[in-house]
Structure formats: structure tokens, C-alpha cells
Amino acid sequence: MKVLIANGYVVDPAQQVNTGKNLLIEDGRIAGLLDRAEPRPEGVEVLDATGLVVAPGFVDLHVHLREPGQEYKETIATGAAAAVAGGWTTVCAMPNTDPVNDNPAVTRFIVEQGQRAKLANVFPIGAVTKGGCGKELAEMGEMKAAGIVAVSDDGNPVPGAGMMRRALEYARGFDLPVVDHCQDPSLSKGGVMHEGRWSLILGLRGLPAAAEEVDAVRDCVLARLTGARLHLAHMSTRGAIEAVRQAKQAGLQVTCEIAPHHWTLTDQAVESYDTNTKMSPPLRSSEHVEALLEGMRDGTIDAIATDHAPHHSDEKALEFDEAPFGIIGLETAIGLAFDLVHQGTISLERLVEMCATNPARIFSLTDRGSLAPNAHADVTILDPACEWVFDVAASKSKSRNSPFHGRAMKGAAVATIVGGRLVYLHPDYGRITQLKYREASAK
Amino acid sequence: MAAFFILALGPWVFGLCKKLDLTRVVRVAAVQLLIDQRPKTQFMHTTFERKDLLGIRELSAGEIVHILDTAETFRDISRRQVKKVPTLRGRTVINLFFEPSTRTRTSFEIAAKRLSADAVNITPSNSSVSKGETLLDTARNLEAMAPDCIVIRHSMAGAPHHLARMCNAPIVNAGDGAHEHPTQALLDALTIREHKKKIEGLKVAIIGDILHSRVARSNIYLLTRLGATVSVAGPGTLVPAEFVGLVEQGLRLEKRIEDAIEGADAVIVLRIQRERQDAAFFPSMREYAIHYGLHPEHLKLAAPDAIVMHPGPINRGIEISSEIADGSTSLILDQVTNGLAVRMAVLYLLSRGSRADVDEDAESRK
Numbered sequence: 180m181k182v183l184i185a186n187g188y189v190v191d192p193a194q195q196v197n198t199g200k201n202l203l204i205e206d207g208r209i210a211g212l213l214d215r216a217e218p219r220p221e222g223v224e225v226l227d228a229t230g231l232v233v234a235p236g237f238v239d240l241h242v243h244l245r246e247p248g249q250e251y252k253e254t255i256a257t258g259a260a261a262a263v264a265g266g267w268t269t270v271c272a273m274p275n276t277d278p279v280n281d282n283p284a285v286t287r288f289i290v291e292q293g294q295r296a297k298l299a300n301v302f303p304i305g306a307v308t309k310g311g312c313g314k315e316l317a318e319m320g321e322m323k324a325a326g327i328v329a330v331s332d333d334g335n336p337v338p339g340a341g342m343m344r345r346a347l348e349y350a351r352g353f354d355l356p357v358v359d360h361c362q363d364p365s366l367s368k369g370g371v372m373h374e375g376r377w378s379l380i381l382g383l384r385g386l387p388a389a390a391e392e393v394d395a396v397r398d399c400v401l402a403r404l405t406g407a408r409l410h411l412a413h414m415s416t417r418g419a420i421e422a423v424r425q426a427k428q429a430g431l432q433v434t435c436e437i438a439p440h441h442w443t444l445t446d447q448a449v450e451s452y453d454t455n456t457k458m459s460p461p462l463r464s465s466e467h468v469e470a471l472l473e474g475m476r477d478g479t480i481d482a483i484a485t486d487h488a489p490h491h492s493d494e495k496a497l498e499f500d501e502a503p504f505g506i507i508g509l510e511t512a513i514g515l516a517f518d519l520v521h522q523g524t525i526s527l528e529r530l531v532e533m534c535a536t537n538p539a540r541i542f543s544l545t546d547r548g549s550l551a552p553n554a555h556a557d558v559t560i561l562d563p564a565c566e567w568v569f570d571v572a573a574s575k576s577k578s579r580n581s582p583f584h585g586r587a588m589k590g591a592a593v594a595t596i597v598g599g600r601l602v603y604l605h606p607d608y609g610r611i612t613q614l615k616y617r618e619a620s621a622k
Numbered sequence: 623m624a625a626f627f628i629l630a631l632g633p634w635v636f637g638l639c640k641k642l643d644l645t646r647v648v649r650v651a652a653v654q655l656l657i658d659q660r661p662k663t664q665f666m667h668t669t670f671e672r673k674d675l676l677g678i679r680e681l682s683a684g685e686i687v688h689i690l691d692t693a694e695t696f697r698d699i700s701r702r703q704v705k706k707v708p709t710l711r712g713r714t715v716i717n718l719f720f721e722p723s724t725r726t727r728t729s730f731e732i733a734a735k736r737l738s739a740d741a742v743n744i745t746p747s748n749s750s751v752s753k754g755e756t757l758l759d760t761a762r763n764l765e766a767m768a769p770d771c772i773v774i775r776h777s778m779a780g781a782p783h784h785l786a787r788m789c790n791a792p793i794v795n796a797g798d799g800a801h802e803h804p805t806q807a808l809l810d811a812l813t814i815r816e817h818k819k820k821i822e823g824l825k826v827a828i829i830g831d832i833l834h835s836r837v838a839r840s841n842i843y844l845l846t847r848l849g850a851t852v853s854v855a856g857p858g859t860l861v862p863a864e865f866v867g868l869v870e871q872g873l874r875l876e877k878r879i880e881d882a883i884e885g886a887d888a889v890i891v892l893r894i895q896r897e898r899q900d901a902a903f904f905p906s907m908r909e910y911a912i913h914y915g916l917h918p919e920h921l922k923l924a925a926p927d928a929i930v931m932h933p934g935p936i937n938r939g940i941e942i943s944s945e946i947a948d949g950s951t952s953l954i955l956d957q958v959t960n961g962l963a964v965r966m967a968v969l970y971l972l973s974r975g976s977r978a979d980v981d982e983d984a985e986s987r988k
Binding site: 452 | 679756757758776778779780781783784798799800801802833836839862864865867868
């Protein structure tokens with residue numbers, strides 16, 4: 180089966196393509212980029228993308244799909260549905276499920292559930308340690324054979340420099356990146372929000388920036404010692420970004436990601452004690468937000484990842500101290516990332532690079548993150564001008580824990596193609612392209 | 623306003639009116655006269671129209687002064703033989719105390735009773751909270767019984783805000799975690815004003831565990847908003863440098879308590895919570911008492927007529943020496959008395975309903 184995505188504007192940093200092209204898909208793979216003037220191949224289905232941006236499918240390195248064990252929060256199917264509605268063709272599922280993904284049986288289950296859902300590609304991340312408890316290494320080799328793409332004890336840091344060293348050394352043997360949630364527990368114990376002026380005003384215990392920074396520096400030192408691949412999850416502090424910057428300058432295999440809420444909101448958002456502003460790492464002060472923007476501009480930050488963390492509304496309806504950390508993010512990430520494009524902080528190419536090119540490279544996802552011939556036909560079609568308002572009640576996720584309900588956005592994913600199959604189409608797609616077509620022909 | 627004074631000074635006014643057989647017109651004039659004799663402040667009088675009292679930080683100077691002035695008029699009721707006015711007759715006040723407290727809970731209970739409200743006390747040990755019910759469900763159940771005011775104390779910051787979002791009844795924060803304790807700050811201010819006749823321009827020292835203290839926070843907001851200067855001091859682990867950003871101006875952090883007390887008109891000593899000592903914020907009670915406890919020689923550094931306050935209960939010999947606690951400068955018991963007046967004022971202002979209702983109440987007493 181052949182599909183032609185016609186008249187779009189193709190942005191593919193991996194091939195340094197940034198121009199109007201038609202994209203031909205054949206049997207789930209990319210057949211090639213064609214000039215618009217070239218005659219259309221015989222028997223091809225056409226998806227008109229006039230005025231839209233055609234990008235390699237977006238890859239989210241950091242989601243919590245809650246299955247197995249907490250299906251009341253999210254399932255792999257609902258999480259994958261939210262992913263494709265948000266423009267993500269691939270999601271990498273963190274292992275802190277119940278049971279923890281620390282053995283090949285759980286890994287295979289997640290892979291199979293992902294295939295059954297037939298929406299986004301779902302790649303599991305294995306635990307670094309058994310049960311995520313930080314004591315004994317998990318069976319990384321067996322899990323890799325079953326389909327994991329990285330290891331992490333996310334939710335918690337890998338405790339102790341000694342254990343982190345062993346993890347990096349062992350993971351190196353299987354060429355798996357170790358993903359660390361940087362937070363020194365001796366500094367962060369009991370904290371529920373960023374430590375600073377607002378935590379003092381609100382009387383809430385603080386998670387100091389130093390807790391993340393100390394661990395990030397530790398991990399970079401150990402990456403040098405071991406020569407292993409280190410990926411730092413959801414960086415939120417100036418010091419951690421600086422540690423990654425220096426590690427990169429030293430030529431270490433260190434990469435990092437950031438989450439949209441960390442550049443969009445500050446710790447002031449906690450003022451009303453809304454538990455949908457509680458996440459780990461916490462919303463930081465503007466000083467740290469600036470460092471994140473700078474890191475995106477200068478290339479220190481490799482990837483945008485959502486840290487999609489669904490929680491039931493009953494759990495979020497507790498006191499701030501008692502409510503769990505985390506918010507959903509798959510459907511709001513692109514809108515919030517486009518804020519940065521419209522503000523001129525980053526270019527559209529850089530957005531695609533951070534959402535597709537780099538994430539696919541960091542987790543070594545073969546033949547993804549690019550629209551090069553023979554790559555998997557994972558495509559995200561974007562409308563940078565689409566104005567919309569996020570309604571959490573309409574979310575495809577099972578959970579409703581978002582601080583962005585009611586927020587006006589500009590820029591959205593309007594079609595998502597996974598393995599050549601159209602898995603999401605914006606309800607107004609036809610009208611949007613018609614309008615664009617009319618605009619284009621008027622010129 | 624007139625109706626309010628009829629209530630507060632009701633018996634006296636009515637007694638006078640009866641004796642002199644004055645007409646209603648003259649009575650109103652008499653009340654007007656009383657209003658004119660109220661303590662003068664530099665701030666414009668505003669009304670207090672909030673649904674809840676969750677903290678001091680969001681209050682304007684006018685609102686604070688309004689509560690203090692109202693409290694002053696209620697102080698008299700507790701000095702009478704019959705310590706009861708019918709102001710909140712038929713109203714229900716629920717005291718929902720998730721944290722053990724004798725002083726504050728009793729104070730709110732007596733305040734409610736002296737206003738003729740029905741006060742109900744709920745503590746976690748004898749409620750469904752111990753059976754795993756969430757705060758939200760507890761609140762919804764209480765709400766279904768149509769209380770006119772809910773007073774809540776909780777160990778977690780923001781719990782009253784959580785309740786306020788869910789309940790139609792006014793919520794009074796009686797202390798939430800390390801966040802705020804607004805009625806404590808109001809009674810401290812009432813005590814200071816009683817003895818110093820003003821708050822603006824005063825220098826107040828707050829000594830002790832600032833980090834975990836809701837009393838310190840509420841006091842810092844209130845005193846700086848009314849124009850006082852506040853100096854805080856305590857162990858470095860309990861006075862974070864970022865505290866200075868709590869208010870725009872008027873707050874200073876000192877390393878030594880002597881520097882904070884120097885020239886102070888009032889010294890507020892905070893309670894050291896022994897139960898928190900396992901977190902090791904300082905090496906020992908002994909060292910704390912020596913370096914951060916308030917001793918008589920400290921008071922020589924303060925202004926000549928300085929007053930000493932403590933939110934209680936006190937740890938004698940640790941944060942405050944007995945000579946000071948029992949000495950003439952100590953206003954610890956005045957604070958308790960003023961606490962009652964402040965809580966009456968707060969309950970009155972929040973649960974009075976419409977003004978017409980109160981007027982009607984006053985009429986019915988004739």
C-alpha cells in the first residue's frame with residue numbers, strides 16, 4: 180500500500196531537509212521524498228498536507244503508562260491513544276509499574292500490550308535494580324533481549340554512587356543507556372515543591388535545586404569513570420544543565436531531556452495548593468527556567484520528554500503533602516513546545532530535533548526519528564498556526580491531572596502516522612487543509 | 623456598623639436608654655458617639671467581606687485593623703459577669719482539629735459560646751478520619767449538616783484552602799502545617815497595640831524556629847503590613863536565608879539573637895518543638911538554651927519598656943527562662959485573653975451572614 184503525503188513542508192533535521200516536498204510511504208516504510216512537481220505514483224492514497232509541517236514521528240523518552248498494576252490510572256492502550264493524539268508516534272514506558280519491569284516477562288507483556296493497542300510504538304524501559312529498590316542489579320541482558328531500550332529506576336534516583344557506577348558499567352555491556360532521576364534523597368527527603376521563596380511562603384517542605392544538581396554532577400563524574408551512556412531525565416535546574424554542558428564539552432556520552440511544564444510554569448503556580456502543580460522534579464523558580472531555555476537554545480538539552488504521569492483524581496484530591504507527584508502531558512507537550520517557537524526561543528527545526536531526531540538516537544531506535552528512505556513510516560504532521568484550548572475532560576488519557584486545563588495553545592499535531600497507518604487525525608483536519616489550500620492558491 | 627455596636631455594648635447602651643427613657647433617634651445618636659470614640663488608627667476602615675480567613679498574607683492593612691478594632695470591642699464581654707451575647711444565636715461553629723491543641727481549640731470553643739453559637743469539636747481520634755476517610759469526604763459530610771463556620775487545624779499546609787474550595791461555610795484557619803496561623807498573629811498584634819498603642823514604627827524581634835513556624839510567618843506578614851520592622855534570629859538551620867524574601871520590606875534576618883533584640887519594643891519567642899529534634903536541626907537542647915534561649919540580660923538590649931510574648935505552650939528554661947516568662951514584661955497570659963477576643967471577632971465577622979440579620983437580632987433583644 181502506498182500513501183503520499185502531498186504538498187507539506189518537510190522538516191527532517193537528520194537529513195537536513197527543510198523544504199516543500201511530497202513524502203511517499205510504501206508498506207509501512209518511507210519510500211522517499213519527492214519533488215512536488217514529480218508525477219504521483221500509480222495507485223497511491225493521498226493525504227493533503229498543504230500548509231502543514233511534515234516531520235519524523237515524535238519520540239517520547241519518558242512516560243508512565245501504569246500497566247501492569249495500576250490500570251485505574253492508565254493502560255497501555257489509553258496512554259498510547261493520548262500519545263498519538265498529542266503527536267507522539269513512539270513512547271518509552273518507565274518501569275515503575277506493579278510489578279516493576281525488572282524481568283523479561285514483564286517486558287514482553289508491555290511490548291505485547293503495545294502491539295495489541297496498535298496505536299503508538301511502545302518501547303519498555305527496564306529497571307536498573309530489582310524492584311527499583313536500589314540494592315541488586317536487574318536482569319538487563321534478558322530484558323534487552325525481550326525489548327527494553329534503556330534502564331532506569333525513575334521516580335527514584337539510583338541511590339549511592341557505588342550502585343550507579345555498577346549500573347553504568349553493567350549496562351555498557353549491553354549498550355543500554357542508564358536514565359537517572361537526579362535527586363539526592365538526603366537533601367530532598369520530605370520535600371513536595373521547589374525549595375525557595377514560595378515554599379517558605381506556603382509552608383511546604385522544599386526539594387532544593389541542589390538535590391538534583393548534586394546527583395547530576397555525581398552521574399557525570401561516573402559517566403567519565405565508566406565511559407557508559409548516561410541520560411539524565413527531566414532536568415529542571417541551572418546546575419544540572421551546567422553539569423551536562425560540561426560533560427558534553429568533555430566528550431562524554433551524556434544526554435538529557437526536559438519536560439514542558441518545567442519551562443512553562445514556575446513554583447509560583449503552587450500558590451493555590453493545587454495538587455496538579457505537584458510533580459518531581461518540582462516546578463522551579465524563574466532563574467532555573469531561564470537556564471532551561473538557554474540550554475535549549477545552545478543545544479545542551481537534547482530532548483523534550485513529557486514525563487506523562489497519570490494519577491486518579493481521588494489521589495490528587497488529597498492534601499498537597501499527601502497527593503502523588505506527577506501530571507499527564509502527552510497531549511499538551513506540542514502546544515507548549517510551539518510557545519517556544521512562536522516566542523523565537525527555538526526554531527521549528529530545533530523543535531523537531533528535540534522531539535524526534537535526538538530521542539531516537541539517544542535510545543538507539545533503529546530507523547526512527549528520520550524520514551530517510553527505508554525508515555519506519557512514523558510521521559507527525561503539525562499545524563504551527565492551529566489555535567486551540569486544552570480541555571482535560573476530553574483527554575484520551577484515563578486520568579485528568581493536568582495544570583493546563585483551559586490553557587489556550589497555538590500549534591498542534593493534526594495527524595499522526597505510525598508504521599504507515601494513520602492512527603490520529605485532528606477532527607477538523609479537512610477544514611484546516613482546505614483553508615490552507617485556499618490561502619496558498621490566493622498567493 | 624451601628625448595629626454592631628449596639629450588640630457589643632448592648633446592655634450598657636440599652637440600660638442607659640431605658641434609664642433616660644430616650645427615643646430611638648437619641649439612641650442612635652448615642653451609638654454614633656460611641657463609634658466616634660473608637661481607637662483611632664491611621665488606616666481607613668474597611669469592612670471584612672471575605673468568605674474565609676485562611677492567612678494574613680492576603681489581607682490588606684485595612685482588613686487587619688478592622689478585625690483588631692472589632693476584637694477590641696469584644697474584649698469587654700469577657701470582663702462581664704454574664705459573659706454571653708446573643709450575636710450568633712442559632713449558628714453552628716465546627717472546630718475540626720486534626721492536630722492536638724488545647725489552647726487554640728478551647729479558645730475558639732469559648733469564643734463561639736460567648737457569642738451564643740453552638741460549638742462542636744471534632745478531633746481525628748473520635749471521628750471517621752481514623753477510619754481512612756479523606757479530608758474532602760469529611761468536609762462534604764460536615765457541609766451537609768449546614769454549619770455556619772468551620773475552624774480547622776491541620777498538620778499539612780494548605781488543608782484549609784482545600785476545605786475552602788469545597789465548602790460553602792466560611793473556613794477559619796487555626797493553623798496549617800508551617801503555613802499560617804492568622805488568629806495567633808491577630809492576637810499578638812492586639813496585645814502589642816494594647817500596650818504600645820500602635821504598631822507602625824515599632825521594632826519587633828522574633829526568636830527561634832522560624833522555618834517550621836506558622837506563627838512567625840503570620841506575624842511577619844501582619845506586623846510588616848502595619849508598618850513595624852521585624853528582625854528574626856535563630857539557629858542557621860532554622861532561619862533560611864531565603865526567608866528575607868517573604869515580604870517586600872521591613873524584615874531582617876540576624877545570626878545572633880542579641881542583634882535581633884537590640885532596641886526591640888516587643889520580643890516574640892517561638893516554641894521549640896522537641897518532637898522535631900530527631901531531624902537534628904541543632905545539636906542539643908542544652909546548646910539551644912544557651913545560644914538561642916531568651917535570658918534576662920537579653921532584655922537589657924531591648925527598648926526600656928519592651929514586652930515579651932510567646933504563643934505557648936512554653937518550654938521553661940529552653941527557649942525562655944522562667945524569670946522572663948513569669949516576669950512583669952511577659953504578656954503571655956494577656957495573649958490568651960486577647961486570643962478569645964480576636965476569635966470572637968473573627969467568628970462574628972465570618973459567620974454573621976447579612977447585616978440585616980444582625981440588625982434584626984439586635985431589634986429582637988429590645
